[in-house]
Amino acid sequence: MKKLLAIILGCILTGGFLSLPTLADTGGLSSLRGTTDLDSVPNAEEMKRVPKDRIAIERDYLHQPPVIPHQVRGYNVNLKGHKCLSCHSWKNYKKAGATKISLTHFDTRDGQQLSDVSPSRYFCDQCHVTQADAKPLVKSDFKSVDALTH
């Protein structure tokens, strides 16, 4: 009995050791991290830059939150102040030459209209993001509706 146990244990242990290198192997499968073995760190991608400033970027579907066409480094949004709204609020948009936030930004999630930006819209970067000049990671053949193509 004891002998049997020892043999089984021995098998498991050596088996475990033998299969270790293959565990780190990707099995020839190429994923987003390439074919680098799982136990090594692939080379980092080059840093992507956000272009400084460009004209508004076309939208792909109705109700898409438009992407941000400018850099936002150092634009703080907190209890004390809201840098984005110093250009995008209804009060300031004309002077800044910016798009004003749409009416939907004044609604609570229950559809109640408030007199100021709704708390659920306060943190713009939950929905609006900057763009980097990067190759898409996955191919997409999404086509926007006719009304949005130019």
Added chain:
Amino acid sequence: MAQANVNFVTRYRQMLSRPASVALWVVLAFGFVAGIVFWGGFNTGLEATNTEAFCISCHEMENNVYEEYRETIHFSNRSGVRATCPDCHVPKDWTHKIVRKVQASKELWGKMTGFIDTREKFQANRKEMAQREWQRMEENDSRECRNCHNYDYMDFSEQGRRAAGRHSTALEAGTETCIDCHKGIAHELPDMSDVKGWH
């Protein structure tokens, strides 16, 4: 002519040999040297307080504004040119500098009396301090910014659309100055709810 010169010299020698005038000369000479030493020392001392190291030697500054400033473009950027505390906060020319330094002694008083010895107290007083800086910069047309950033040499083709758009209009016309549009470039902002141009 020669006779006149001799008279001149002897007259002075006699004058100097009188005890009272010797004292006078000693006093004058001493005053002159002391003046140089004092003036030099004063200005050297003034310069010593005009460094970043001095500014952040008290922890109120180091733990608050300095920490924040380290994350901004004036601390680190692609070209490695920095703006230090006195570059923005202390005028370059002597008269304005002295005036600002005297005002700054009030801040030292604040330090000695423990007026702002915690982050909370600092935050509570930040609005007032920031407003004082804004007002100063509005009144002097952002003079310290302009020591480094000269409107005349801005290349709009190198600037972003938004920057060029506002610089070529409001800044060019002089209706607004740097600090009107660039609040909070070096530190966290205080409560902005009632500040013009903010939400």
